[in-house]
Amino acid sequence: MNDLISTVDWSRAQFALTAMYHWLFVPLTIGLSLVVAVMESIYVRTGEERWKGITKFWMTLFGINFAIGVATGIILEFEFGTNWSNYSWFVGDIFGAPLAIEGLFAFFMEATFVAVMFFGWNKVSKRFHLTATWLTALGVTLSALWILVANAWMQNPVGMSFDPAQMRNVMTDFWAVTFNEVSMNKFFHAVFSGWALAGVFVIGISSWLLWRKRNVQAAISSMKVGAWVAAIGMILTFWTGDGSAVAVAKVQPMKLAAMEGLYDGHSGEKLVGLGVLNSAKKPGDNEPEMLFEISVPHGLSILARHDMNAFVPGINDIIAGVDVNEQGDTINTVSYAERIEAGKRAHDQLREYDKARAAGDDSAMQAAADSLAKDFKFFGYGYFSSPEDAVPPVALTFYSFRVMVFGGSLLLLIILIMVWASYKKVSFLERPWLHWAGMLSIPLVWIVSQAGWIVAEVGRQPWVIQDLMPTTAAISDIPASSVKLTFWIFAVLFTALLAAEVSIMVKYINHASKGNIEK
Amino acid sequence: MWFMNFLKRGFIWNSRKNDDMNKIKSVYDFYLKGFRSMTVGRKLWILIIIKLFIIFFVLKLFFFPDILKSEYGDDSTRAQAVRSALTK
Numbered sequence: 001m002n003d004l005i006s007t008v009d010w011s012r013a014q015f016a017l018t019a020m021y022h023w024l025f026v027p028l029t030i031g032l033s034l035v036v037a038v039m040e041s042i043y044v045r046t047g048e049e050r051w052k053g054i055t056k057f058w059m060t061l062f063g064i065n066f067a068i069g070v071a072t073g074i075i076l077e078f079e080f081g082t083n084w085s086n087y088s089w090f091v092g093d094i095f096g097a098p099l100a101i102e103g104l105f106a107f108f109m110e111a112t113f114v115a116v117m118f119f120g121w122n123k124v125s126k127r128f129h130l131t132a133t134w135l136t137a138l139g140v141t142l143s144a145l146w147i148l149v150a151n152a153w154m155q156n157p158v159g160m161s162f163d164p165a166q167m168r169n170v171m172t173d174f175w176a177v178t179f180n181e182v183s184m185n186k187f188f189h190a191v192f193s194g195w196a197l198a199g200v201f202v203i204g205i206s207s208w209l210l211w212r213k214r215n216v217q218a219a220i221s222s223m224k225v226g227a228w229v230a231a232i233g234m235i236l237t238f239w240t241g242d243g244s245a246v247a248v249a250k251v252q253p254m255k256l257a258a259m260e261g262l263y264d265g266h267s268g269e270k271l272v273g274l275g276v277l278n279s280a281k282k283p284g285d286n287e288p289e290m291l292f293e294i295s296v297p298h299g300l301s302i303l304a305r306h307d308m309n310a311f312v313p314g315i316n317d318i319i320a321g322v323d324v325n326e327q328g329d330t331i332n333t334v335s336y337a338e339r340i341e342a343g344k345r346a347h348d349q350l351r352e353y354d355k356a357r358a359a360g361d362d363s364a365m366q367a368a369a370d371s372l373a374k375d376f377k378f379f380g381y382g383y384f385s386s387p388e389d390a391v392p393p394v395a396l397t398f399y400s401f402r403v404m405v406f407g408g409s410l411l412l413l414i415i416l417i418m419v420w421a422s423y424k425k426v427s428f429l430e431r432p433w434l435h436w437a438g439m440l441s442i443p444l445v446w447i448v449s450q451a452g453w454i455v456a457e458v459g460r461q462p463w464v465i466q467d468l469m470p471t472t473a474a475i476s477d478i479p480a481s482s483v484k485l486t487f488w489i490f491a492v493l494f495t496a497l498l499a500a501e502v503s504i505m506v507k508y509i510n511h512a513s514k515g516n517i518e519k
Numbered sequence: 520m521w522f523m524n525f526l527k528r529g530f531i532w533n534s535r536k537n538d539d540m541n542k543i544k545s546v547y548d549f550y551l552k553g554f555r556s557m558t559v560g561r562k563l564w565i566l567i568i569i570k571l572f573i574i575f576f577v578l579k580l581f582f583f584p585d586i587l588k589s590e591y592g593d594d595s596t597r598a599q600a601v602r603s604a605l606t607k
Contacts, residue, residue, distance in 0.1 A: 060559055067563035071574060078578065081585035089587055089601045118560070119553025167598040167605075351606050354599075473605055476586045486582050493573060500566055508559055 006480035008472050011083040014487040016457070018075050020450055021494040025069025025501075027449055030144055030191055031198020032062040033137035035229050036117075037130075042225070044130050050518035054218050056121070057517045058202065059133075061505060063118060068501040073147070075490070083483060087464055087474035094160050094171045095150050098178075102146035109139025144194075145187050152183035154465050155456075156251045162376050164353045164369050169468075181251055185243040186456075192236040193449055199230020200411060200445040203418050207438025209513055210429055218517040220422055220429065227418040234412045242303065248459075249304035249312070252466060254390065255459035257315045258397040260300055263289050265314040267324060271299025274402070277395050283315050283388050315394075319387040334378070336387035339467075343382025346375040380468045389470075392461040400454040407448035414441050 036059045043051035077099065080088045088095075116124060116132035124132075153159075159176030160169040171177060203226045209219035248256045256262075261277045262269070275293035298308040305312065311324030321335030334342075349372035356364035384390055414437050421428040428434065460466065464474040557564070591597045 064559065064563060067560075067567050068570075070567065071571060074574060075578065078583035081588070082583040085586040086601050086604050089597060090605070115550065115553065119549060119556075123549065123552075164602075165598070166594070167602045347606050350602065354602055354606070477604065478586065482582075486578075489578070489582065497566075497570065504559065504562060 007083075007478060007483055008475050010480050010483040010487055011079075011475055012471060014083065014483055014490060015076070015079055017487065017490055017494070018072075018079065019457075020453065021490075021498070022069070022072045022076065023450065023453055024446065024498065025065055025072060026144070027190070027194035027197040028065045028201060029062070029069055030140050030194030031196070031229065031233065032058065032065065032201070033133075033140045034195055035198050035202055035225060036062050037133045037137045038225050038229065039222075040130050040133050044126050050218070051221070052121075053516070053518040054221055057218070057512055058222065059117065060508060060512070061205075063114075064501060064504050064508065066114065068497055068504075072494070072497070083476055083478065084464070084474050085476040087469060089168060090469060090474075091154075091157075091169050091465060093166075093168050094153060094157075094177060097171060097174070098146040098150040098153075102143050102150075105139060105146065106143045109135060109142065113139060141191055144191055148187040148190055149178050149183045152180055152186045153177050154463075155186075155460055156180050156182040156247075157465050157468055162373070162379075164350060164372060165357075181247050182244075185240050185247050189237060189240040189244050189452075192233045192240055193452065195233025196230050196237050196408075196411070196415075197233075197445045197449055199226045199228070199233055200415065200441050202226025203230060203415065203438045204440075204442035205509060207435040208509070211432065211435035211439070212513070214513040215517045220426060223418060223422040223429070227415055227422055230415040231412075231419050234408065234415055237408065238412075245303050246306065252460060253313055254315065254318050255392060255397070256304055257313065257318060258392045258394045258459050259401045259455060260312075261289055261394055261398045262300070262312065262314040263316050265312045265317045267301070267311045267328065268298045268309045269300040269304075269312040270295040270297050271303055273299075274406075275398075277398055279395065281394075283319060283391055315391055319390075336381070336384075336390055339378040339381040340384050340387065342375040342378040343380060343384070345382075346372055346379045347382040349375070377467060380463065380465070380470050380473070383470050383473050390462060392459050397455055397459040400451040400458065403451040404448055404455060407444055407451065411441055411445055411448065414438065 036055060039051060039055040039058060042048075043055055080095075113132040113136040116129065117136055120129050120132060157169070158180045159171060159173035161172050162168075163170050177183075202222055206219040206223040206226060209215050210223075245256070248259075257265070260272055261275065261281075263281065263283065272290065273294045273296055275295075276291045278288055278291050281287045281289055300312050301310040302308050304310070307326070310326070311328075313323050317323065319336045321333045321338065323331050323333050325331050349368045353365055353368035353372060356362075356368055381390065417434070418438065421434070462470045462472070464471045554560075554564075587597045587600065591600055
């Protein structure tokens with residue numbers, strides 16, 4: 001048992017490490033592809049050669065990030081086969097389709113048009129080149145779509161049915177999988193956050209150029225584009241974040257409760273702005289939820305249900321299966337104790353199916369399959385011994401959510417100052433504190449971006465597939481020591497790649513900025 | 520008559536083939552010149568090749584076997600293995 005937990009924890013840590021490193025590169029690729037396309041559009045529209053130089057400068061940084069980041073996501077797919085073989089088999093039919101489409105998009109669109117972007121200057125017409133640049137941005141974005149559809153399906157598994165003979169979930173409705181309640185918000189939220197991140201990256205590098213008084217005109221021009229892309233990206237990220245909160249409230253209420261550290265829900269529930277969780281608090285006890293808090297009255301009801309007086313269930317309510325409808329009447333959903341019973345019944349039926357299959361008894365197989373289908377939606381709960389097993393790590397989810405929201409708000413303030421200064425008061429851009437604000441916003445935006453994924457992925461624990469498969473069931477029967485070994489191999493490999501990226505980028509920026517970027 | 524048609528088809532095919540070959544050659548030249556004119560890109564390509572080698576020839580081959588594919592011969596036994604694992 002201890003070895004199983006150890007294998008689960010190391011596999012989880014390894015997957016988190018790989019995904020987080022991968023996500024260092026991806027949002028910058030998504031956002032910089034747009035920044036570069038906008039800059040090149042200005043070049044083609046105005047005909048000013050200086051914009052060509054500026055475009056090429058940022059395109060090179062895009063290329064460095066693209067090259068270092070490419071294929072880092074493949075490792076996640078290796079991990080599915082090795083560490084998460086039960087999971088891979090259980091959902092491979094569904095999960096494989098979006099990943100395969102992503103692979104095709106990535107290969108054909110990005111590979112073709114990225115080549116034209118980099119090799120096509122002066123070899124193809126300006127407009128053809130511009131088209132290739134925009135198509136690269138589109139290709140990168142569409143690649144992200146399919147990955148995020150796959151992720152969203154795990155948070156809200158729809159459009160499939162379980163086939164006990166194949167022991168697989170089989171896709172029955174491609175469009176339900178693609179356009180499920182979580183996917184579109186998740187897709188746009190991730191893409192817009194990529195725009196914001198890349199815009200902030202441009203602001204940060206431009207601030208450095210201004211601080212060092214190198215290529216000042218190019219820095220101001222870049223700042224204008226970067227700040228706009230960041231502003232639009234950040235505002236849309238907040239907007240889609242609101243949509244995500246509504247979707248989470250509906251399909252993953254436990255995650256929302258963990259995000260808020262909310263154990264006992266109320267109508268007109270407050271939103272904790274700043275707070276310190278009571279680490280001694282456990283589901284069902286009488287300890288206070290918070291040691292300290294600054295709250296917005298009715299905030300969570302507005303955020304989750306767009307109604308200032310709506311009831312938002314807490315962890316205890318969800319476990320007890322209690323909610324309140326729009327009319328204010330208490331309604332009973334399915335309690336976690338009942339879900340656990342249903343899950344265990346589903347496991348029994350699957351065992352019966354297996355026995356009938358071994359005996360060649362078709363009618364018993366059919367009967368077991370029919371019974372299994374009735375309880376299958378709670379299949380994953382059958383692995384728990386108590387309802388508390390289905391509660392995610394509250395503290396990490398709660399604090400990550402605040403890092404995301406407050407960090408994002410601080411960044412939005414910096415971005416708006418940069419938009420205003422670069423368009424209305426350029427002399428303001430000479431202030432060293434503003435340069436430092438711009439430069440420091442680079443690490444901050446990555447912290448915020450990672451925090452967002454921690455909220456999404458830690459908040460859905462213990463599920464790898466919501467309600468159907470907990471992480472402990474998804475794991476392969478392999479020793480923890482082998483996962484530990486590959487964890488450290490990855491840590492070294494990815495750190496080396498990251499160091500290489502930063503080093504090449506810094507050298508390039510330093511070298512290019514000593515000359516004239518605009519030529 | 521059939522012989523003339525044969526020649527005609529052959530000519531058309533050859534002329535299409537030549538056009539195609541020219542197109543392929545121009546695409547090839549486009550990439551070749553592009554790679555030759557790279558500056559920062561050369562360093563990046565070396566990194567990409569090293570990275571892909573590590574990913575596909577070291578990690579995949581030695582550290583990341585597909586457990587179900589390597590341990591079970593067909594889909595039916597793989598399904599049985601997962602069924603046993605998920606109901607034990």
